[in-house]
Amino acid sequence: xxxxxxxxxxxxxxxxxxxxxxxxxxxxxxxxxxxxxxxxxxxxxxxxxxxxxxxxxxxxxxxxxxxxxxxxxxxxxxxxxxxxxxxxxxxxxxxxxxxxxxxxxxxxxxxxxxxxxxxxxxxxxxxxxxxx
Amino acid sequence: xxxxxxxxxxxxxxxxxxxxxxxxxxxxxxxxxxxxxxxxxxxxxxxxxxxxxxxxxxxxxxxxxxxxxxxxxxxxxxxxxxxxxxxxxxxxxxxxxxxxxxxxxxxxxxxxxxxxxxxxxxxxxxxxxxxx
Amino acid sequence: xxxxxxxxxxxxxxxxxxxxxxxxxxxxxxxxxxxxxxxxxxxxxxxxxxxxxxxxxxxxxxxxxxxxxxxxxxxxxxxxxxxxxxxxxxxxxxxxxxxxxxxxxxxxxxxxxxxxxxxxxxxxxxxxxxxx
Numbered sequence: 169x170x171x172x173x174x175x176x177x178x179x180x181x182x183x184x185x186x187x188x189x190x191x192x193x194x195x196x197x198x199x200x201x202x203x204x205x206x207x208x209x210x211x212x213x214x215x216x217x218x219x220x221x222x223x224x225x226x227x228x229x230x231x232x233x234x235x236x237x238x239x240x241x242x243x244x245x246x247x248x249x250x251x252x253x254x255x256x257x258x259x260x261x262x263x264x265x266x267x268x269x270x271x272x273x274x275x276x277x278x279x280x281x282x283x284x285x286x287x288x289x290x291x292x293x294x295x296x297x298x299x300x
Numbered sequence: 301x302x303x304x305x306x307x308x309x310x311x312x313x314x315x316x317x318x319x320x321x322x323x324x325x326x327x328x329x330x331x332x333x334x335x336x337x338x339x340x341x342x343x344x345x346x347x348x349x350x351x352x353x354x355x356x357x358x359x360x361x362x363x364x365x366x367x368x369x370x371x372x373x374x375x376x377x378x379x380x381x382x383x384x385x386x387x388x389x390x391x392x393x394x395x396x397x398x399x400x401x402x403x404x405x406x407x408x409x410x411x412x413x414x415x416x417x418x419x420x421x422x423x424x425x426x427x428x429x430x431x432x
Numbered sequence: 433x434x435x436x437x438x439x440x441x442x443x444x445x446x447x448x449x450x451x452x453x454x455x456x457x458x459x460x461x462x463x464x465x466x467x468x469x470x471x472x473x474x475x476x477x478x479x480x481x482x483x484x485x486x487x488x489x490x491x492x493x494x495x496x497x498x499x500x501x502x503x504x505x506x507x508x509x510x511x512x513x514x515x516x517x518x519x520x521x522x523x524x525x526x527x528x529x530x531x532x533x534x535x536x537x538x539x540x541x542x543x544x545x546x547x548x549x550x551x552x553x554x555x556x557x558x559x560x561x562x563x564x
Contacts, residue, residue, distance in 0.1 A: 208407030227514035250359035266560040275472030340539030382491035
């Protein structure tokens with residue numbers, strides 16, 4: 169298992185981590201297999217989406233912030249960040265990629281992103297690669 | 301592959317299964333690898349979120365129940381549980397964890413949960429561990 | 433890694449790919465392990481849900497189309513398909529299945545689906561199987 173850190177600057181933010189994931193796959197020496205990118209925090213998540221036009225990330229976060237308001241009638245959690253926990257389960261803290269020819273297989277427009285839902289913070293991401 | 305059962309008591313409920321997952325990883329003998337926790341039902345899912353304050357789970361379910369109402373104009377499915385199927389695809393029936401030092405890698409506040417969306421029922425969860 | 437294509441006919445559509453996934457697992461020769469079904473597009477996703485009653489898929493898509501409207505105040509992405517990208521991250525582009533006895537482990541009512549969120553198009557799906 170390899171680990172790297174991500175420093176976020178906003179409460180809600182997507183930070184591209186494609187280079188870090190590529191580096192971890194390369195360092196593993198695995199040529200054909202599977203790669204798991206995992207967020208050990210309960211208010212952060214991992215996704216894969218377009219990394220060409222930053223407006224895609226803008227619109228994604230706009231929608232998530234609208235659909236999961238910070239304050240909501242009936243919320244009980246005393247820390248006031250239930251919205252962050254909800255977004256984490258909506259996006260998911262784990263992303264499994266395919267490894268082929270020693271590289272993570274990503275489409276032409278795909279990048280891997282750490283999703284911050286309760287920043288700014290210093291976050292940890294784990295990568296595990298299995299195969300041969 | 302290992303299998304265990306979960307008995308749910310509510311229509312919508314999150315049941316922590318961290319101990320069962322730890323047990324399955326331990327029994328596999330794998331020290332470094334990957335663990336897949338899989339729900340073979342179409343109205344149940346698996347997630348990872350905070351297990352310290354039960355109010356987090358309360359607020360998660362409150363939001364999911366609000367955003368996916370049981371009755372909705374245009375629904376056709378005769379069993380009347382389309383909301384359960386929608387929640388299942390939103391959360392996802394499969395969760396991949398990293399295994400290191402013979403244990404699933406979980407953050408300080410993370411627990412693994414079976415999400416019941418059409419209970420109460422007796423449910424099955426499968427765990428597969430690969431690695432060496 | 434194996435690859436197959438899916439031809440979609442609607443802008444939003446779920447196409448069952450269970451047979452293709454079974455074929456890929458069979459061709460891999462792996463008896464016990466894990467299978468990753470991966471969508472390399474940023475406006476498509478993979479899920480597992482009921483394949484018996486097509487009304488379930490109808491209701492799923494109805495809800496997703498309602499909850500993520502195509503036009504929304506504040507959207508910036510010039511291609512006008514931010515809704516497609518949002519749905520992709522909601523459902524997720526990667527699905528990990530368990531392989532046992534040389535077959536993907538699926539519940540009685542489960543099928544694997546490619547989710548088209550910006551069709552119609554010709555799409556690619558990758559499958560990677562690891563294990564022994």
